[in-house]
Structures are given as structure tokens and as C-alpha cells.
Amino acid sequence: MTPLILTLRATAPFDIDLSAVTPDRLTGVKVADVALTGGRQLGELFDITGEDSQNIIIRNPDERLTHIGAGMREGVLTVEGNCGAYAGLAMRGGMLIVKGNAGDFAGAAIAGSRQGMRGGTIAIYGNVGDRAGERMRRGLVLIGGDAGAYCGANMLAGTILVAGKVGLMPGFLLKRGSLLLSRAPNPLPATFQDSGEHSLLFLTLLEKRLQREGPTLAHFLPVARTVRRYCGDMACGGTGEMLVFI
Amino acid sequence: MKLNGVAIDDTFAEAFGMRATRILITALNLKWAYHAAHSLTGFATSVIGCGCEAGIERELLPDETPDNRPGIAVLLFAVSSKELAKQIERRVGQCVLTSPSSAVYAGLEGEQVSLAKNLRFFGDGFQMSKVIGSQRYWRVPVMDGEFLGEETTGMIKAVGGGNFLVLARGQSEALEACEAAIAAMSKVRGVIMPFPGGIVRSGSKIGSKYKALSASTNSAFCPTLRGAVKSELTPETGAVLEIVIDGLSESDVRNAMRAGIRAACSLGPTGGVQRISAGNYGGKLGPFHFRLHDILQ
Numbered sequence: 073m074t075p076l077i078l079t080l081r082a083t084a085p086f087d088i089d090l091s092a093v094t095p096d097r098l099t100g101v102k103v104a105d106v107a108l109t110g111g112r113q114l115g116e117l118f119d120i121t122g123e124d125s126q127n128i129i130i131r132n133p134d135e136r137l138t139h140i141g142a143g144m145r146e147g148v149l150t151v152e153g154n155c156g157a158y159a160g161l162a163m164r165g166g167m168l169i170v171k172g173n174a175g176d177f178a179g180a181a182i183a184g185s186r187q188g189m190r191g192g193t194i195a196i197y198g199n200v201g202d203r204a205g206e207r208m209r210r211g212l213v214l215i216g217g218d219a220g221a222y223c224g225a226n227m228l229a230g231t232i233l234v235a236g237k238v239g240l241m242p243g244f245l246l247k248r249g250s251l252l253l254s255r256a257p258n259p260l261p262a263t264f265q266d267s268g269e270h271s272l273l274f275l276t277l278l279e280k281r282l283q284r285e286g287p288t289l290a291h292f293l294p295v296a297r298t299v300r301r302y303c304g305d306m307a308c309g310g311t312g313e314m315l316v317f318i
Numbered sequence: 319m320k321l322n323g324v325a326i327d328d329t330f331a332e333a334f335g336m337r338a339t340r341i342l343i344t345a346l347n348l349k350w351a352y353h354a355a356h357s358l359t360g361f362a363t364s365v366i367g368c369g370c371e372a373g374i375e376r377e378l379l380p381d382e383t384p385d386n387r388p389g390i391a392v393l394l395f396a397v398s399s400k401e402l403a404k405q406i407e408r409r410v411g412q413c414v415l416t417s418p419s420s421a422v423y424a425g426l427e428g429e430q431v432s433l434a435k436n437l438r439f440f441g442d443g444f445q446m447s448k449v450i451g452s453q454r455y456w457r458v459p460v461m462d463g464e465f466l467g468e469e470t471t472g473m474i475k476a477v478g479g480g481n482f483l484v485l486a487r488g489q490s491e492a493l494e495a496c497e498a499a500i501a502a503m504s505k506v507r508g509v510i511m512p513f514p515g516g517i518v519r520s521g522s523k524i525g526s527k528y529k530a531l532s533a534s535t536n537s538a539f540c541p542t543l544r545g546a547v548k549s550e551l552t553p554e555t556g557a558v559l560e561i562v563i564d565g566l567s568e569s570d571v572r573n574a575m576r577a578g579i580r581a582a583c584s585l586g587p588t589g590g591v592q593r594i595s596a597g598n599y600g601g602k603l604g605p606f607h608f609r610l611h612d613i614l615q
Contacts, residue, residue, distance in 0.1 A: 160554065
């Protein structure tokens with residue numbers, strides 16, 4: 073089967089909530105008739121080709137497309153460019169690939185919910201906005217570029233990797249989980265305490281898994297295998313960690 | 319039937335169903351992987367007194383292990399799922415978690431049984447879970463860094479108690495033949511020979527004159543009892559040694575027995591090897607029967 077390809081016809085004059093476009097929600101339905109916010113249907117905004125709803129590709133995207141992969145549970149969803157806020161919001165499984173930048177709240181929680189992303193993988197090749205992975209409970213977020221402020225804030229568990237720079241207050245009130253950074257944050261949050269340099273075995277396992285899923289993903293991980301570990305957030309018990317590659 | 323001049327008895331080895339798992343132990347180098355593996359498989363010769371039967375299956379190259387370090391594959395066998403789970407937790411907790419630089423991973427798929435699932439509590443709240451792919455791992459802080467262990471391992475139905483007996487002119491000839499057999503059998507995947515060096519000299523029969531004992535010495539194969547009991551030995555036989563095999567499948571046990579018997583017989587009568595036999599209970603107790611003649615055909 074060929075992938076289900078949705079090509080945006082023209083830049084939308086308003087935000088389009090694409091939370092209805094996930095592999096699990098498009099299975100067994102007429103794709104063109106899927107309702108979007110504002111009373112519009114998918115077929116009115118996108119050219120639709122292919123039929124494999126477990127492998128969806130969104131072409132010609134822009135920042136007006138929000139909530140891509142929100143609540144996704146399975147399959148692969150690829151965005152061939154930039155997208156807007158809330159990508160992978162409260163995601164539960166599968167893989168979301170954004171081959172450009174993503175907006176704020178990528179992999180974060182629905183407003184009012186205590187838990188954000190609960191499974192799966194989000195791979196963003198470019199930059200992300202603020203609060204990526206906020207209240208994340210499980211899963212993996214890979215950010216190829218820079219991350220905005222409050223990356224991994226209130227994180228409960230899971231793993232976030234930032235290959236570029238990270239903004240202010242990463243891991244703010246992080247309870248558990250791992251924030252992997254290729255560069256030390258500036259300034260380092262006062263509630264993270266230096267635990268020294270370590271070679272951690274799980275990084276090898278993570279690298280091998282990324283290599284298995286695709287050589288492109290493995291490039292997100294820095295070559296170095298030694299990290300400086302910062303325990304934190306000490307304001308939340310200090311059982312989480314920020315690992316900075318050396 | 320004769321193999322290289324050595325008589326092969328028309329008999330069979332009787333084996334039983336067991337539960338088994340494979341565990342992969344890695345360490346900074348092979349020396350420390352062996353320390354952990356030897357410790358874990360210590361005092362695990364027989365389920366009668368040890369709770370499980372365990373042994374080293376083979377060495378693992380770095381590219382065969384999850385963390386790219388050298389390692390050892392270990393097999394554990396027990397009579398029930400519950401006992402196997404108990405033995406895994408106790409042995410991994412005391413022998414692998416404690417061993418410097420070690421990590422432990424599942425080596426089999428199948429019904430899941432705890433591996434590091436409960437050992438994580440040693441971390442006193444500082445343990446961390448990492449789900450990588452579909453597997454959950456536990457990172458437990460220890461004094462040399464972190465102990466990494468996969469949460470569960472797979473458990474399958476297996477075969478325990480495959481065996482054969484080597485009858486020889488004397489003790490040294492029997493031992494030499496069995497050592498050759500063990501060297502050949504060690505190359506077979508999916509099996510272990512749980513006794514010391516893979517060889518057992520105290521083969522047993524069911525029952526005893528003492529009510530408290532369920533098994534006692536295999537008097538029919540004891541050379542010093544010839545004349546006192548109904549012996550299976552001819553006057554020329556001076557020593558008998560047994561090799562017991564546990565395998566993940568019937569075919570694994572069969573392959574190991576074939577390799578072992580051929581290697582033992584390669585010494586021939588000039589090397590003092592006289593007969594190959596096997597232990598059974600009349601075929602009434604164990605569901606797996608390994609007929610020596612069938613195996614060697």
C-alpha cells in the first residue's frame with residue numbers, strides 16, 4: 073500500500089487543528105470527509121492520495137497546522153516541513169516526524185491534564201518552541217535543533233533529547249525523566265545539582281534503538297558517550313536528571 | 319551398535335519438562351562477565367537440592383549484546399514457573415547486581431518473568447525507568463555507577479535431564495572421554511551441562527533404603543558393588559561417569575547428546591572407553607525419551 077499523502081493546497085488564513093489526522097483515527101473512515109475545526113472537511117483543504125492510513129505524510133505544511141499527531145496511538149505520521157503548536161500533544165504511541173520546525177507545546181499536555189505525552193516517539197528535525205515535553209509521562213522526544221524555554225517542565229518521566237541549544241529554565245519542576253542536552257543550559261537552573269561525569273549504559277541502548285529505527289534518527293544523538301549529570305529538579309525531590317554531553 | 323569400537327547400549331535417556339530462561343550478562347570485560355556468570359550459576363547442579371539447574375551457555379561478542387560490551391549467555395532451568403522466578407530474582411540480585419560493572423538483559427522471548435523488576439527497589443527511590451523501544455530497563459544507582467537491568471525476561475517450556483553414561487576401563491579414562499564430550503557439547507547452542515565441569519560421578523536411582531531419601535546411589539553402575547548387587551557392569555569396567563543435559567528444546571538436547579557421545583567414543587577402546595549407556599526410569603516418569611541408537615543414526 074502507498075502512504076496516505078495529504079497535500080495542503082494553500083496556506084490557510086487561520087489555524088487548522090489536525091488532531092483528527094492520526095493513523096488510528098483515519099482507519100476505516102472516508103478520509104476526505106473527516107471533519108476539522110470550523111466545520112470544514114479534510115478534502116476541502118488537502119489533496120488526498122494513497123490509502124495506507126498507518127503511514128501518513130503531510131506535504132506543503134505550514135505553521136498554521138496545529139495539533140498534528142495529538143493523541144496519536146500508532147503508526148507513522150510525517151510532516152514534510154514546519155508545523156504549528158501542539159504537535160504530538162498528549163501522544164500515546166507511534167512515531168511523529170517533523171522535518172522542519174514545530175511550535176510551542178510539542179509533546180506537551182492538554183490544558184488542565186496532569187500528564188502530557190504518554191508514549192511513542194516525536195522526532196523534530198528543526199527547532200521547537202516553548203514548553204516542549206511539558207508534563208511528559210513516557211516516550212521519547214528528539215529535537216534536532218534548538219528548544220525554547222521551559223523544555224521538559226513538570227516532566228514526570230520519559231526522555232527528551234535536544235541536539236541544539238536549549239532556552240531558559242529547562243527541566244523546571246522536573247520530577248523524574250531524563251533531559252539530554254548537547255550543550256549546557258545558560259544559565260544552569262539553580263535547582264539542578266552537579267553529579268559529575270559518567271558513561272551511562274542506557275545511552276548505548278538508546279543509540280542502538282535509534283539506529284534500528286532509521287539512520288537519520290541516530291544522528292540526533294551526539295557522538296560523545298560521556299555526560300555530565302545534574303540531579304534535579306531538587307525542588308521536586310531530585311530524582312530526575314539533566315545529562316549534558318561532553 | 320558400535321561407534322568407533324565402543325558399544326552403544328540399546329537403551330534411552332529419560333528426560334522431563336522444565337521451565338527455562340536465558341539471561342545475558344555483560345560487563346566491562348569478559349573477565350568480569352565471567353565472575354558474575356560463575357557466581358550466578360554456582361550451586362545450581364540439580365533441582366533436587368539447589369532450586370534450579372544453571373550453567374553458562376556461551377560467550378557473547380560485543381556486537382551480540384544489547385550494550386556492545388562482552389558478555390555471557392546463561393541458561394536457568396527449574397521445575398516450575400514460580401520456582402524459576404524465585405531463583406532468577408535471588409541469583410541475579412545476589413550475584414549480578416553485586417558484580418562490578420555488570421548489566422543484565424533478557425535472552426529469550428516468551429512468557430515474561432521478572433528480571434530486574436523487583437531489584438530496582440534496591441535503588442531506594444533513586445532508581446530510574448527507561449523504556450527503550452518496547453522494553454523497560456531499570457537504572458539502579460550503585461557505588462561504581464549504575465546497574466542496568468531489563469525489567470523482564472522470557473520463559474519457555476524446556477527439557478531437563480537428558481543424559482548418557484560413559485563406561486570405561488578406569489577413572490582417568492572415563493574422565494578423559496567425558497572431557498572430550500563436554501568440549502564438543504559446549505559448542506551446541508541452547509544447552510547446559512549443569513554439574514561440575516559438566517560431569518557427574520554420583521548418578522542416582524529412585525528410592526533408598528532410608529525413608530527420608532527419595533534418591534540414592536546408582537548401585538547398578540557402581541564398580542565397587544559388582545557382586546553385591548545386580549550390576550550393569552562387566553568385570554572390565556572400572557569407572558562410570560554421567561553427563562546430564564538441560565536444553566531449551568528436545569532437538570537441542572538431542573544434538574548435544576549426539577555431539578557428546580561421538581566425542582567420547584572418538585577415544586575408542588584403546589583409550590579405555592568401553593560402552594555408552596543412559597539413565598532412565600523405565601519410561602514411566604519422563605515424557606521425553608532419547609534412544610541412543612536413534613540419536614546416533
